[in-house]
Amino acid sequence: MPVRASRQDGTHPRPQLVREGWTDLCGTWQLAYDDAREGLDGRWAALADLADRGVFDRDVTVPFPPESEASGIGDNGPHPVLWYRRALRLADVADADAVRGHGHRVVLRFAAVDYRAQVWLDGTLLGSHEGGQTPFSFEVTDLLTAGDADEHVLVVRAEDDPRDVTQPRGKQDWLDEPHVIWYSRTSGIWQPVWCEVVPAVAVEHLAWTPDVAASAVHLGLTLREVPSRPVTVAVRLELEGTLLAEHRVRVHEQRTQTTVAVPALLNGQARQDLTWSPETPRLVDATVQVLADDGDGGERVVDEVGSYLGLRTAGVGGRAFLLNGLPYYVRSVLEQGYWPDSHLTAPDAGALRREVELIKGLGFNAVRVHQKVEDPRFLYWADRLGLLVWGETANAFAFSPEAVRRLTAEWLEVVHRDVSHPCIVTWVPMNESWGVHDVATDPAQHAYTVALAALTRAVDPSRPVVSNDGWEHTDSDLWTVHDYADTGAVLAQRYGSPEVRATLEDFWPAGRRVLLPGAVDRGQPVMLTEFGGVRYTPRPPEEVPVERTWGYSSAEDAEDFAARLEDLLSAVHASPVLAGFCYTQLTDTMQEANGLLDEQRQPKLPIERLRRIITGRQD
Template identity: 50%
Template sequence: MNENIHPRPQLARGQWLDLNGPWDFAYDDQNEGLDKCWQLREDIYNKTIQVPFPPESQASGIADTGYHPYLWYRRTLNLPAAYNGKRLILHFGAVDYSAQIWVNGQLVATHEGGHTPFSADITSVIQKEGKQTIVVRAEDQPKDLAQPRGKQDWLEQTHDIWYKRTSGIWQQVWLEPVSQDYITNVRWTPNLSQNTLTQEITIQSHTKTPLRVRTQLFLRGELLLDDTYLLQGQTLKRDLSLAFANIERGDLLWSPEHPNLLDATITLLEDDKIVDQVQSYAGIRGIGTQNGRFLLNGHPYYLRLVLQQGYWPQSHLASPSQEALRREAELVKELGFNGVRIHQKIEDPRFLCWCDRLGIIVWGEIANAYTFTRESQLRLTHEWLEAVERDYSHPCIVAWVPINESWGVPNLLNDPAQRHFSQGLYHLTRALDPTRPVMGNEGWEHVESDILGIHDYAFFGETLQKRYGDEEAIDNTFASDQPGNRVLLFANERNSDAPIMLTEFGGISYRPQEGEAWYGYGTVTTREAYLAKYRELINSVLTSPAIAGFCYTQFTDTEQERNGLLTEQRESKFDISTIKQINQQPAAQLSGDAPIRLRENQ
């Protein structure tokens, strides 16, 4: 089934105009477009690009992987008659890396940050008659290592674990008609100990009319709550009780096994007149860490994650279709994982929606820079705050990862400023979202983290058992061993509440094609050998009572990195049922454990 999901699933209106498709396009390699006012011209556009696919990709129709730092887009459109008298909001899901937007020759928006959304109210520049013209100038410096770029290669030819670039528009573009007063943000925070769901609503008001907010919550179509409240100012924060007659508490809770969601209809009212209405949803679940365990809804819960790069061969960071996003989530479940670590990418909100619906745990992560400068700190912090704000209400997200493997803080051990930056991001994230664990630096050199993730690509299960087989082995590993030739823990003492997880391991490559530059972190030559090695590595982790979860590398082959469980085209290399059976074997840490009362993260 190919369902048309709104580009912003937790704040969806029924009326919106999809602006994906063919746009006029031009490179500006000499960076002369601003001086020559290209935003006012139409003769310089000599190509056609399929938005939202980056020009480096085949799906864009251009497929030019060379260095082109400056990109220009142009599109004209006629507004539907139904939009007359409405305010018009122009939305961009993501433009890598910075963008300037003109409508009818007037600058309406600027934005920096290649993975986060932005919008502009373009009502005042709309022409009453004729076509409207939208122009986008995107800048993406391919060699700038202070720019948060994640896995996008800065070399002309891809190498090692870095892939082809994604420049310019790569997520959805749409136009939305709204009333003079309209809802701009909805935020949900479940609180299991209080049995409440906190609702925060922000509106934009262009009138002085008294307004009320009506919230209706539904569980599988059944109305559970109908709450109306007078709006004072432009924000509303309200605790909604989850004590419903004839509804068991367990029927409300979200988990991978039971991904229950509360659908919400939020209506802005002037007297009895509907001013604005949006559809949203919330998941009721609690996250915590205690005594070395990860807790979901007050119970120890073992994480069985897979590393997902979020690249497609024909479209790079952009998903090739809505159906591809849904199929991505379905395959994670079919392989027997209960979650994904989305690696060095802020994923399309529609994928997170499928994770919410299907029950897939997600670690939210941002693309990092590769150098430590004032500019790299400001850029990463700004974009990370936007990412946390965008995805805060998704129940699937259970942890935040602002830094991976000391990327962007390469001298963290010896430079106090780099340690302060890592700690600062940790504390800033916890201040914005005290409900989820945060890893100040994922993989090694932990300065401050609620989960101690370890990256270890040992080829033999025996090696992993020696390092992580029990608490004593882990203490010895933290004290003396250095997987990846990196110190694991910067602090003198481990936080006893912080779970220990093997958050990158495996990476086994099966039969690389002749001439490929990548051979994985270890290579086997037959399917039988791969499955035996996979079972060996997974078992070495599952049998440790000291390990609270894992993240296997990786979900799919990605360009030259041929170490996926699936091919780049999401086709199975091995029997999926066998992989699932291996992944879902019992975990030693959970054996005999009684439920633990959830203690909120402090």
């Protein structure tokens, strides 16, 4: 039976390309710190018994970063180089007879390692990867099946230099101790490690792009290798068991673009029964088969994967954000994706579902995951439960040719990984001029933000792009503003009249222009994408001293907190200009005490009261 990807349990590391057989390699690994950077010369990746030499002298629980308590270590460093080591047996990850007898491949996959990784198996270098938020893989078949040895040694070297500010790092602090809005680092392996057995000719990547107006879905298909003989790819799309489309295409190359007609979309009056939105998060199940000639005039299934997609459009027009062609008011919250015991890694797969449910329960219909590329399993729950997501990445803090290369390469991998998720409706490659602090005066930095936005549209023209969220826009599809005014009266003055658009070139807020000279007005909607940030700590001062916490303004008690929230959000709701908002922020995070919830996800006011304030409704 094909996998019904839209109804999986949320544990598969790659939820939009699912095979039934995969092996989780998380758990206990050995760890070594390499502060002196001597491991490469010391051949730590070799098969020598390094444990006897005291190199791998501690255990770590993967995928939790060693800085976190959940890892079993809790050492915040800084440690620029980490080495991981564990045993790996073929019998633990695959049917040896299937691998040896049927030409199957064993693929070792890393969901994310921060920041630069090198991987060895039995002392043989498999390869390397740069980019702390994106996946990579290696085929290990020959090494696992070679010889008679049944135990192999897997070694990973992770380099994450805390002082290198040309490295995309987001909210991870470059100082030894977290300060102001910067947090403890997340280094090394921080998302799942897993093994998968695949056929020689196997599906490696699927890129679904709905084209509702054309009553079709475009599919970008990538195989693991070029087929030695042409194969047929068969696609089946179903919605709640009802067949929507079947499609076959003959494939000669590793990468193929094809279009699947969806006749049910031709009836414009019935499209609302097929499309995806936060209110109706309908997911279309997809089964993709690779078929080869069987030599007798028939076909045999070489590979089969389960996937899903959502039929929806995202865009802008008429000064509004458009979802499925209609104005859609965005009620979003800023989400750091940070947990006190596990840092940027979720405590478990279930926590990602609970996070989406919590955000929706508060009355938000969207989330901006801030300066982090979130775990794909979070995106799965946003797809399934119905939550818009702004896809953002971690930024560097300095500008240089190397910083441009690093962020651009990683960003393209981010878009490639997440392009099929219907929940993602906006791309945000840059925030608040981080890494382009002089974008208003430096032509090179200006060109960089313009080029990055254009490059994003080149690889995915189906979503709006924000060139620099918050201010100093150069070529954005939305004019987004960060404004931490501490009263609703100030917000009402700034956003209470359509005349606000004429003032976006002024020096406000934060002393920066919202629009830089040359930014072209194409009817972009205006959104307030960071505001609020009210500090409130329900716990007694002796437990959380005020001087150790941080926020943009402060509340004395619960009622003062509620009054401040109502004051700010009422002004935003009343604005005739704003097409949506993003409140700062969902949870307290380390020294930032400006969440609607504390760091343990406990609400600072009753959920029902928060929901009424956030939605502006009294029902």
